[in-house]
Amino acid sequence: MHLIWTILIGFVAGLVAKFLTPGRGPSGFFLTAALGIGGSLAATYLGQMLGWYHQGQSAGFIGAVVGAAILLVLYHLVTRPKA
Template identity: 70%
Template sequence: MHLIWTIIIGFVAGLIAKALTPGAGPGGFFLTAALGIAGSLAATYIGQALGLYPPGHAAGFIASIIGAIVLLLGYHLFTRNRVN
């Protein structure tokens, strides 16, 4: 059940990260959701493994948003030089 909540929180974190990240960003719903979920999973498990916060702590949600923002910025850097 913890993984399901992490995915749901990741989806919300992806939407918030897209709203906070400058630029057009990935336009697709599924790409935004995937980046948010990946950022959430990474931030949740890395933060807990480092002992920064326990499971279910509010810092995990904030870290999920930061993780999604980092992934979105990485996506911007990776795709900005592509010719459309």
């Protein structure tokens, strides 16, 4: 159940992160959802490694949004046109 909750939070967090991050982000439902889920999972497991969350505890919505926004910024850095 923990993984399903993390995925659901991540999906909504991806939508919020896409709205909050400036620039043209990845388009499409599945790419936005994957970005949010990845951010949520990254925030959860990084937070557990750093001791912010206990084992089995998810990052929550704010942590997931921050994780998704960081992934979105990295996406922009990787896909920007080379001048």
